[in-house]
Amino acid sequence: MGTGPKREHELNAGDDHVSSKRRRASDQPVIPNDQYTVGWICALPLEMAAAKGMLDELHPDPLQRDPGDHNTYRLGEVCGHNVVVACLPAGNFGVTSAATVATHMLRTFKSVRFGLMVGIGGGIPSASHDIRLGDVVVSQPGATNGGVIQYDRGKSLQEQGFERTGMLNAPPRVLLSALGRLQADHLTEDSRIPEFMAALPHKMKKRFSHPGASNDCLYLAEYPHVIDNSSCQWCDPSQIVAREDRDDSDPVIHYGSIASGNQVIKDATLRDQLGKELGVICFEMEAAGLQDFPSIVIRGICDYSDSHKNKAWQFYAATTAAAFAKELLSVIPPSRVLQENPIPELVSIASEQLDITKRHLELSSRQLVEHERTNQIMEDRPMDLHCIHEARYDSADVGDSARCEKNTRVRIQQVIRDWADAADGEPFLWLVGPAGTGKSTLVRSVADSLHEVKKLVAGYFFKRGEQGRNDTNRLFSTLAMQMADNVHGFKASLRASLGNIDKDSIDKMDLGFQFEKLLKVPLEKLPPLDSSQDSRVIVLDALDECERPENLNRILAFISEICNNHKILPLRVLLTSRPVPGVIDALQPLMRDGTTRQLPLNRVFTEDTKTDIRSYLETNFMRIRTKAKIRQDPWPTLAEINHLVELCTQPEPLFIYAATLVRFVYDEKQLQNPKIQLRIWLKQCRDNESQLHQMYNPILEQIFAFGRNEDFDKQLQLLGSLVLSAKPLSLTSLTSLLALDADDVNWWLPGLRAVLDIPSDPSKPIRLLHKSFSDFLFSADNTSHTHFQLDASETHRLLAEKCIELMKKRLKRDICCLHKLDAMVQDVSADTMDRCIPFELEYSCLYWVYHLRAGRNALKDYDMIYAFLLQHFLHWLEVLSILGQVSDGYGDLQYLINIPKQPSGGPFWLNDFLEDATSTILSFASIIESTPLQAYASLLLFSPATSKVRQQFWNQRLPPLSHIEGIKSNWDAHLRTLDVSDAVTGLSFSSDGRFVASAGSQRRLILQAL
Incomplete structure (x- = not known):
């Protein structure tokens, strides 16, 4: 379509000849208002100047105008058409101002057939539209719009975003026919735009000429303008998009949808987003105001709708648009326009349009506000994922646990904070050391300081003895839930990543799938972050207490993958553990590749640790001396303090030793003479004994009065059950489960406050203060305390038997007295559940198989399992339904099936029943999970006639129907979902x-x- 340099010279040479034909307005007679058929609307004075330059003849101003018409006009002739050129008032922009101008025009010029909205606009370059500055964009109807879309008007739809409803009607047929004619002509011949531009009056030439291709720079969308209100001379030229040179400088004409709104777009990211979403190729600010004014929009491109916007191309772009408008009119015979009817009821429609446009503007503003509010509500919705709440950093358990004493572990805490703040170096820091070196206490203190400065994004604190918390199945979901609260934009990207996948499905997925959906993809989808974004920290405490060490290798490799991607969010991971084989094996590859830095707490800052332990002992003994009103001064003596420091630090510096000692010497709730307590401790601590023995032997010796207490075995059983329970149990639940007298236990249990956290409320759980106490009780190679040594398998066996005995006593049909077969799980209130399924019964239903497994199937009488299931299988299944754990019940049955066969007949018969029970759960789980009492209705009535569960529990069916026709005889081949x-x-x-x-x-x- 280009003209080339030669043609440009020829056109310039003919300027004077063409201009001489233009007749002045003073030479023209006044044309009646009803002879004007084309309305030409501009937004800026420079656009009106360009329009004036395209007039073949200038006409005098109208002799009459409507009293309400405040427009400024230029009247003239273009290619035989009488044209009214109107401009928006100076400084007024937007759809409302355009509507006002159109309204006033139609009051004075009632015979206008159609309009042209001509001026400048912002281009949206893309792979399909190579738009350059000075090019022309013409609105052309699409499949779902009339060529102009009002992008800031619409309605907010829940879960579906913002639906835009504002758009211009399609141009009249006469204009569309002319567009088609021009598009066809331009396939075989050049546009006349250069010809018409060459005919501009000489005075306009210089200011309205092409600024030069070197000043046409399209920058990468992510690169913002450097200095506001300046040219791009300071912008980085390497950020300019490389584009193929054109053969000449003639403008190219683009046809498509145009976006119209009330704000200037100066954001390349938003530009590209709206361009892709709406399929538009240009932005402008006035056309949407002409909603019922038949017209076409013509825009010369003066910028790329980005932050590099400036005014250098505005005059030239206004001229190219005006030249195209003239070319469009040149292919429309004036007689053809006269065949069009004037716009019906122009005045009333136009005034109504003004009111409608104003109302639409107000409505759009309200809807945009509502849309933003809806989005915020959706963003603020809590995530719904299964997670281990007790393992989170912000859990009550972690919050109540010990922190470093003031002015202790100062240097090592600073080392960790410096690592967290560093911009480079190893993303993993591993605090490793033996039990009692204060790893967890130290990491909780550091986590507090990181949380204060908003650097901590998530934490997972493993804990032995708490089933679920010591597993890895919900590690990623627990981290993701915290990151949704602490990382801007993460919640929205997490929702997008999960899509329609529900929390139960996620729970069943492989760790790799969980990692991808819960962490990797959401982090990749985060909005762009400031390049100076500080690193953030994840804490994983006590990896050695994880009961699935075989998973640690994959978990740490996954997390290192996101840590090494600094383009997303700089992440660092603080790890703690004992130096156990499973953790060492998992971290070995990450230490070799430089991902992990190791910090052995028993070998670094040892002198600092000894000093801190001394300070801790002196401070606490001074507190005890004051509270207990001990007159001896000094107490303890310097020699005793020195000896105690040596006991606490040899061979390893153990903070837990010092803490346990202080609790033993003085307990405000269990008044003992502190001086006597200290003498007992020193007397029983021998140099040839391990530190664990020195810590715990004096406590147990004092409580159990070894050799003189007739209830010693029961006391030891209770202590072992406390330590090995799958979840912490309260005194009430524990004594009920073990069938012990709570009053008897209350006499001696408080004496163990040095090693146990015993709440004053007997319904609150009792917890171990430190896991080393469990090591002491169940150590297989420690012969120095055989009278306190427990066997883990035997303790688990005892707990499994006690769980079965309790369930046999308390389980029954309709345990929560629902009375209705269609009663849903959510109909069971928390009070009803607590009353009908107390915690010890809940614990027994959930963990009896866990203890059987942990005890290595050491059950003495397997017939008790068979007897229990024959009597209470459906009752157990009902409780699992109410607790939301039916899937766990299926897993328990699968485990029982795989127990090695015993020589007695019980297990062989048991397996037949178990296999039938698993088929039953598979077939009816979806029903039972939501309606517990359907275990006695649908399950029994529709199971195959040969089902052992059906036969065994047929008399408990609800309702008591005699039989149902058409029931199959056997289970089908469906084995597993x-x-x-x-x-x-x-x-x-x-x-x-x-x-x-x-x-x-x-x-x-x-x-x-x-």
Whole structure:
């Protein structure tokens, strides 16, 4: 379409000839208002000047105008058409001002057939539209719009975002026909835009000429303008998008949808987003005001709608748009325009349009505010994922746990904070040391300081003896829930990542899938962050207490993957553990590749630690001396303090030793003479004994009065049960489970406050103060305290038997007295659940198989399992339904099936029943999970006639129907539901039938045991 340099010279040479034909307004007679058929609307004076330059003849101002018409006009002739050129008032922009100008025009010029909205606009360059400055964009109707979309008007739809409803009607047919004619002509011949621009009056030439291709710079969308209100001379030229040079400087014409609104777009990211979302190629600010004014929009591109916007191209762009408008009119015969009817009821429609436009503007503003409010509400919704609340940093348990004493561990805390603040170096810091070196106390103190400066994003605190918390199944979901609260934008990107995957499905997924959906993808989808963004920290405490050490290798490798991607969010991970094989094996590769820095607490800052332990002892003994009103001064003596410091620090500096000693010497709730307590401790601590023995032997010796207490075995059983319980138990629950007298236990248990956290409320759980006490009781190679040594398998066996005995006593049909078969789980109130299913019964239902497994199947009488299930299987299933743990029940049955066969007949018969019970759960789980009493209705009535569960519990059916016709005789081949969230596209079974591999629509291969 170009003209080239030669043609440009020829056009310039003919300027005077063309201009001489233009007749002045003073030479023209006044044209009646009803002879004007085309309305030409401009927003800026420079656009009106460009329009004036395109007039073939200038007409005098109108002799008459409507009293309410305040427009300024230029009248003239273009290609035989009488044209009214109107401009918006100086300094007024937007759709309302355009509507006002159109309204006033129609009051004075009632015969106008259509309008042209001509001026400058901001381009939206893309791969499909190579838009350059000076090019022309013409509105052309699309499949769902009339060529102009009001992008800031619409309605907010829940879960669906903002639906835009404002758009211009399609241009009249006469204009669309002319557009089609021009598009066809331009395929075989040049546009006349250069010709018409060459005919501009000489005075306009210089200011309205092409600014030069070197001044047409499109910068990368993510690169902002450097200095406000200045040219781009200071902007980085390497950020300019490389584009192919054009053969000439003639403007290219683009046809498509135009976005109109009340704000100037100066954001390349928003530009590209709206361009892609709406399919528009240009922004402007007035056209949407002409909603019922038949017109077409023509825009010369003067900028790229980014922060690099300036006014250098405005005059030239206004001229190219005006020249195209003239070319468009040149292919429309004036007689054809006269065939069009004037706009019906112009005055009334136009005035109504003004009111409507104002109302639309107010409505759009309200809807935008509502949309933003809705988005905020959606963003603020709490995430719904299964997580381990007690393992979070902000949990009550972590909050109530000990911190470093004031002015202790100062240097090592600073080292950790310096690592957290560093911009480079190892992303993992591993605090490693033996039990009692204060790892968890130290990391909680550091986490507090990181939380204060908003650097801590998540924490997971493993804890032995708390089932679920010491597992890895919900590690990623627990971290993700905290990051949703602490990382801006993470919650929204997490929702987008999960899509329709619910929390139960996530819970069943492989760790790799969980990591991808809960952490990796949400972090990748975060909005761009400031390049100076400080690093953030995740804390993983007590990895050695994780009961699935085989998973640590994958977990740490996954997390290192996101830590090493600093483009997303600089992350660092603070780890603590004992130096146990599982953790060492997992961290070995990460230490070799420079990802992990190791900080052994028993070898670094040892002198500082000894000094801190001395300070801790002196401070606390001074406190005890004051509270107990001890007159001896000094107490303890310097020699005793020195000896105690040596006991606490040899061979390892153990803070737990010092803390346990202080609690033993003085307990405000268990008044003992502190001086006597200290003498007992020193007397029983021998140099040839381990530090664990020195710590715990005096406490147990004093409480149990070894050799003289007839209840010693029961006391030891209770202590072992406290330590090995799957979850912390209260005194009430523990004594009920073990069938012990709570009053008897209350006489001696408070004496163990040095090692146990015993609440004054007997319904609150009792917790270990330190896991080293468990090591002392259950150590297999320690022969120095055989009278206190417990066998873990035997303790678990005892707990399994006690759980079964308690369930046999308390389980029954309709345990919560719901009375209705359609009663839902959510209908059971918390009070009803606490009353009907007290914690010891809940514990027994959930963990009896756990203790059986942990005790290595050491149950003395397997017939008790068979007897229990034959009597209470459905009652147990009902409770699991109310607790939301039916899937755990299926897993328990699967484990029981795989217990090695015993020589007695019980387990063989048991297996037949168990296999039938698993088929029962598989078939009816979806019903029972929501309606507990359907275990006695649908399950029994619709199970196969040969089902052992059906036969055993038939008399408990609800309602008591005699039989149902058409029930099948046997279970079908359905053995298992695959734990996958996406559509399965292929299956393959192993040759031995033990495994199945499934291929999903998300291009993942999952291997599962059958």
